[in-house]
Amino acid sequence: MKLNIIDLPKDDYKGGPSSLCPGCGHDQISNVVINAAWENGIEPDRIAKMSGIGCSSKTPAYFLGKSHGFNTLHGRMPSVTTGANVTNKDLHFIAVSGDGDTASIGIGQFVHAIRRNLNMVYIIENNGVYGLTKGQYSATVEKGSQKRKAKMNESPPIDLCAMAINLGCTFVARSFSGSKKQLTSLMKAAMSHRGTAIIDVISPCVTFNNNDESFRSYGYVKDNQTELHSYDFIPKFKPITEVEVPEGEYRDITLFDGSILRLETIGSDHDPSDAVNALSHIHHAEQEQKHVTGLLYHNPVPKTLDEMLNLSNTPLAELSDDMIRPSEENLEALLSELRS
Amino acid sequence: MEPIINDFTFNIATANGTGSQSANLILLQTMFEMGVPVSGKNLFPSNISGLPTWYIIRVSDDGYQAPGDRTHIQVLMNKVTWEKDVAALEAGTIVIYNTDVKMPVERDDLVLYPIPMTKIARGLNPKLARMISNMVYVGVIAEIIGLDQSVLETAIIKQFDGKTKAIELNSTAITLGREYVAENFEEMCPYVIESREKDPDAFIIDGNKAVALGSIFGGVTMLSWYPITPSTSIAEDIISYLPSLRTDEDGNLTCAVIQTEDELAAAGMVVGAGWAGGRAMTCTSGPGISLMSEFVGLAYFSEVPGVIWDVNRAGPSTGLPTRTQQGDLSMLFELGHGDTKHIVLIPGNMAECFEFGWRAFDLAERYQTIVFGFSDLDLGMNRWVCKGFDYPEKVDRGKVLHSQSEIDAIGNFGRYRDIDGDGICYRTLPGSGLEPILYRGTGRDEDGAYSENPEVYVANMERLKRKINGARTVLPQPILREEPEKQVGIIYYGSMENTIQEIDDVLESTGLKVSQCRIRSLPISPVVEEFVASHEQIIVLEVNRDGQLYGILRKELPINLVPRVHSVAYSDGLPTRARKYADMIREKLLEVMP
Structure with missing residues (x-):
């Protein structure tokens, strides 16, 4: 049996059987999460998987069965993750949300999690519709897109990546559930990042939004995807000398845990430290009715929330009783201060 | 002169x-x-x-x-x-x-x-x-x-x-x-003014500060909060005392404080922190409680500990935001959609604000549920004389399993299996690697797996009811001051404690001797039923329009006792004045007594 760097089989990273529609993009993303966590050698014990409500938010049941998880409330996954994160800052938080969960009911919590640079991987499984309530448009649906048996959408979309970049998010990527290799590299990189890592994954809804007129159908995305780079993820435990040097131009991005994401130039050479250029790519893609995918933005510098809070080195959940309760002498001193 | x-x-x-x-x-x-x-x-x-x-x-x-x-x-x-x-x-x-x-x-x-x-x-x-x-x-x-x-x-x-x-x-x-x-x-x-001998132990403090200090001594590890009058100073006082009382040897804090984007997020963080094994709290007032409702239901159903302090101001809506009221009690007791019941601690003086401040965490972790602290603007923001705070009892972290051998000893562990027959199940924490489950607000079986099975649902709901009912004798018990006549008894709570003696004296000056029963927690103790049963007439005295505790008692007391229970409820936003309530009590008794 094949084992990963910490001697665990892939089965230790799998979850229960999926109950989503056959062919759902979300199941492909679940498989990528399983592969990325396994190949990165993260201990399943040390992962907390989080989600909100919706089709996408059901998926934590389908991966990482040996990890604790919390399927929370609609749009409120970020706040629950925040509380858990500051309580046990050493856990890896892998969170799943959808476009309804994030771009509508949960947009406030999405914004503020980013603003705090909460240390988490935040996956948005973005299909442009509400699946569980049978196919209403969500707020990410493109102007001009049309789902099955419905009128064309005329409102402009909320682009979650553009929003994240504007908010100072420290890792912003867009991918496609059908681009397994790209998504896996970006997922591994996100897991190696410290801070909020947003991956907005276009994940077609095969039941309600996979018709030709939809900008989020499999066919449309395959034909209209603009990839920024092609990626190689080089894990921290693999000596760089063993990695084949690509023939064309490339740029290496060193991630927090020492892993490297190697960006090989395809078209224009996008520098992911350039937020303005990233926004420009998003803007042009929208104008041309395309989807730009890849690592849009990366900034390893800002502190994370737990760092800003100046917390004990020991996770707060593991502090002993005498660490969290001041002594009797403390109380006596306090009372005499109040009495003086 | x-x-x-x-x-x-x-x-x-x-x-x-x-x-x-x-x-x-x-x-x-x-x-x-x-x-x-x-x-x-x-x-x-x-x-x-x-x-x-x-x-x-x-x-x-x-x-x-x-x-x-x-x-x-x-x-x-x-x-x-x-x-x-x-x-x-x-x-x-x-x-x-x-x-x-x-x-x-x-x-x-x-x-x-x-x-x-x-x-x-x-x-x-x-x-x-x-x-x-x-x-x-x-x-x-x-x-x-x-x-x-x-x-x-x-x-x-x-x-x-x-x-x-x-x-x-x-x-x-x-x-x-x-x-x-x-x-x-x-x-x-x-x-x-003539000088009197001053009690050397006495000092002046407001209820919010007493709650803040109680929470710090209760081992709060996360405070998430959104500013709202009249609760804000609980958070600000905690923040101001953390450096001196909750800094470790490396100079780092043992409590996280997050000012949130709204009360929904504040409640969400409490649930997340409680789930991860922390002692989490937030403080707010009525409008914030309304927003926290959905999370409180989630915590009740998925059984996650947390503490929420409500410093009541006059509602409904924005109401009289700088005036006092006891208008949130029934909301707190049954907050959330579906069938719920929550533990509510109701301090009536400064020492209790401190005590319930720390005790709330022990109870929340013991019962794996949200525990409310119920204060009001009068208690929280006005200054009161206090003689001191007692050091808390030993910390109770509840039924948390930390090793495989503990799980093996149980034999048939399941996150929601009632091993001890008290309705309280054992839990394991994220990061422990022990018996992980996906917590959820949906129906689930005893092992935590999704279930819509009717029998499973009913058994779970009945167990939750049993669990909270079990707290009735454990929670802070009523304080009784009984007259031998046992004719009229007054049930009251919270900040009314500061007016009750004067009301009692006013009534006594008209020849009416009344017993007193101060309720300090919900769900009510069996002692309350005994008090009602042993008096001919009961007045439930409170600072709201509709008689919210009266409503709860009507539902909780045996039907034969209900006719002797009467409501005297009044709220104009001002701190309670003795004469007003004494007059209302007399009017009510004239109306109901034979």
């Missing part, structure tokens, strides 16, 4: 944002340090500067803490409320007023002290004249009721925290006020 010693009420009418709070607190502190039983009520507007504010000080050797039924000494500083304030006074009231406001006092049945306060203040510092003029009335009052000058000076130093310039300026203003009275007025005020 017969002196009236230590038994009168001041009403000081000012505009907010003029520094009058400092002046009023100096008066309060001085009398307190002289050993005189005293209480202060701040009636303030939802505004930063310029709107009417009244500060009421009750001086009472009987220890009465509610505002009295009338004003004996009125200070007039505010033009806007001037006429109404004057009109409301009883004949013979002492009126100290700022002549520079240029408003008349057109009554000949009042005892007048016209003082050019602004002019005196301007002589000291023209720029700060408005603020300093408040100190002039402190001096005037000090002179006419006989406050000890050295105690007054100590109070000034305390109020201005050793800032030399401010102390000197304000102290001079007070002295000028004193001198003005001595030089210009005969003795004509019957109200006199």
Whole structure:
């Protein structure tokens, strides 16, 4: 049996059987999460998987069965993750949300999690519709897109990546559930990042939004995807000398845990430290009715929330009783201060 | 003129944002340090500067803490409320007023002290004249009721925290006020302060600070909060005490504090932190509780511990945001959609604010549920005398499993399996690697797996009910003061504690002896049922319109006891006044007694 760097089989990273529609993009993303966590050698014990409500938010049941998880409330996954994160800052938080969960009911919590640079991987499984309530448009649906048996959408979309970049998010990527290799590299990189890592994954809804007129159908995305780079993820435990040097131009991005994401130039050479250029790519893609995918933005510098809070080195959940309760002498001193 | 010693009420009418709070607190502190039983009520507007504010000080050797039924000494500083304030006074009231406001006092049945306060203040510092003029009335009052000058000076130093310039300026203003009275007025005020022996243990504190300190000693590890009057100072006091009380040897904090984007997020963080093994809390008021409703239901159903303090203000909606009420009780008890029941702790004094502050965490982790602390603006923001805080009992972290051997010893562990028969199941924490499950707000079986099975659902809901019911005898029990006649019993709670003795004395003066039962937690203790059963008539006394505890009791008491239980409920936003409630109780009894 094949084992990963910490001697665990892939089965230790799998979850229960999926109950989503056959062919759902979300199941492909679940498989990528399983592969990325396994190949990165993260201990399943040390992962907390989080989600909100919706089709996408059901998926934590389908991966990482040996990890604790919390399927929370609609749009409120970020706040629950925040509380858990500051309580046990050493856990890896892998969170799943959808476009309804994030771009509508949960947009406030999405914004503020980013603003705090909460240390988490935040996956948005973005299909442009509400699946569980049978196919209403969500707020990410493109102007001009049309789902099955419905009128064309005329409102402009909320682009979650553009929003994240504007908010100072420290890792912003867009991918496609059908681009397994790209998504896996970006997922591994996100897991190696410290801070909020947003991956907005276009994940077609095969039941309600996979018709030709939809900008989020499999066919449309395959034909209209603009990839920024092609990626190689080089894990921290693999000596760089063993990695084949690509023939064309490339740029290496060193991630927090020492892993490297190697960006090989395809078209224009996008520098992911350039937020303005990233926004420009998003803007042009929208104008041309395309989807730009890849690592849009990366900034390893800002502190994370737990760092800003100046917390004990020991996770707060593991502090002993005498660490969290001041002594009797403390109380006596306090009372005499109040009495003086 | 017969002196009236230590038994009168001041009403000081000012505009907010003029520094009058400092002046009023100096008066309060001085009398307190002289050993005189005293209480202060701040009636303030939802505004930063310029709107009417009244500060009421009750001086009472009987220890009465509610505002009295009338004003004996009125200070007039505010033009806007001037006429109404004057009109409301009883004949013979002492009126100290700022002549520079240029408003008349057109009554000949009042005892007048016209003082050019602004002019005196301007002589000291023209720029700060408005603020300093408040100190002039402190001096005037000090002179006419006989406050000890050295105690007054100590109070000034305390109020201005050793800032030399401010102390000197304000102290001079007070002295000028004193001198003005001595030089210009005969003795004509019957109200006199006489020193009493001060209890060396006593100090003055507000309920929010007591809750904050209780929470810190309770081992809070995460505070998430969104500012809202009147709860804000709980969070701010916790923040101010964390560096001295909750810093580890490396200089890092053992408690995270997050100011959130709204109350939904505050509640979500409490749930996340409780799930991850922390002691988490938030503090808010009614509007915040409304927003937290969905998360409280999630915590109840998925069984996650957390503490939420509600410092009640007058609702509904934005209501009277700076006025007090007991209007959230029934909401807290059953917050959330579907069938829920929550533990609510209801302190009635400062020592209990501290005690319930720490005990809330033990109960939340013991019962794996949200525990509410229920305070109100009167208790939380006004200042009360307190004799000290008892050090908490041993920390109870509840049924958390930390090793595989503990799980093996149980044999058939399941996150939601009732091993001990008390409805409380064992849990494991994220990061432990022990028996992980996906927590959820959906139906689940005893192992935590998704289930819509009707029998599974019913068994789970019944177990949750059993679990919370089990707390009835464990929660803070009612405090009883029973009369041998056992004719009429009054059930009350929370800040009414500060008025009940005066109500009792008023009733007794009319020949009615009543027993008292102060409820300190929900769900109610069996002791309450015994109290009801042993009295002929029961009055449920509360500060709201609809009789919210009365409604809860009607549902919880045996049907044969319900006819003897009657509601007396009234709320106008003001702190409770004894006479008003005593009169309502008498009316109610006349109506229901044979």
